[in-house]
Amino acid sequence: MKQKKIEAKIEIPEGVEVKITGGLISVKGPKGENKRNLSNPQIKMEMNEKNITISAKKASKREKRDIGTFESHIKNLLIGVKETFVYKLKICSGHFPMSVTATKDAFQVKNFLGETIPRTLKLRHGVDVKVDGDIITVESVDKEIAGQTAADIEQLTRITNRDRRIFQDGIWITDKCGKKA
Numbered sequence: 001m002k003q004k005k006i007e008a009k010i011e012i013p014e015g016v017e018v019k020i021t022g023g024l025i026s027v028k029g030p031k032g033e034n035k036r037n038l039s040n041p042q043i044k045m046e047m048n049e050k051n052i053t054i055s056a057k058k059a060s061k062r063e064k065r066d067i068g069t070f071e072s073h074i075k076n077l078l079i080g081v082k083e084t085f086v087y088k089l090k091i092c093s094g095h096f097p098m099s100v101t102a103t104k105d106a107f108q109v110k111n112f113l114g115e116t117i118p119r120t121l122k123l124r125h126g127v128d129v130k131v132d133g134d135i136i137t138v139e140s141v142d143k144e145i146a147g148q149t150a151a152d153i154e155q156l157t158r159i160t161n162r163d164r165r166i167f168q169d170g171i172w173i174t175d176k177c178g179k180k181a
Helices: 061-082 143-156
Strands: 003-011 017-021 024-028 033-037 044-047 051-059 085-092 099-102 106-110 119-122 127-132 135-140 170-176
Touching: 003 061, 017 044, 024 061, 033 061, 051 061, 061 143, 085 143, 099 127, 106 143, 119 143, 127 143, 135 143, 143 170
Parallel strands: none
Antiparallel strands: 003 051, 017 024, 024 033, 044 051, 085 135, 085 170, 099 106, 106 119, 127 135
16 A cells, blocks of 8 residues: 655764765765665655655555665765774684785785685775784775675685584674674
């Protein structure tokens, strides 16, 4: 059953500049800049001085679902430019001492379970990875880039042909942004 009008309002925090052009939302803040393309022909996005309004007339459950999705994405954009999203990972090596290095564009794990060829990962643009002892910190203004990079690092040390009860070596996500693992 269609509803007459569904509306969601998001308050813009101080120090954040928002620009809406068609379906493209650009957000600038003290930590950086974020962009996201959110488009649906039935949904209108309008910006006032302090609020972003997302609305749909004669909305079905699909438009209601999309309005909730757009609202969550815009909130993540606003949070990201005010304070960065941080993921923490822990290096666990019981059998062989592995060495982990992170440069601007690559992440490398050497001597994982005695392997001679290092495992490397090309880092995405807009993410900052730091290695401090056995803790790896992944930071970005974009929540999806930070989360996907942390997942890629964890996946880099996946083991398939050994007993997981004995070989628990690897790099594991310990803290997600907003959640404790």
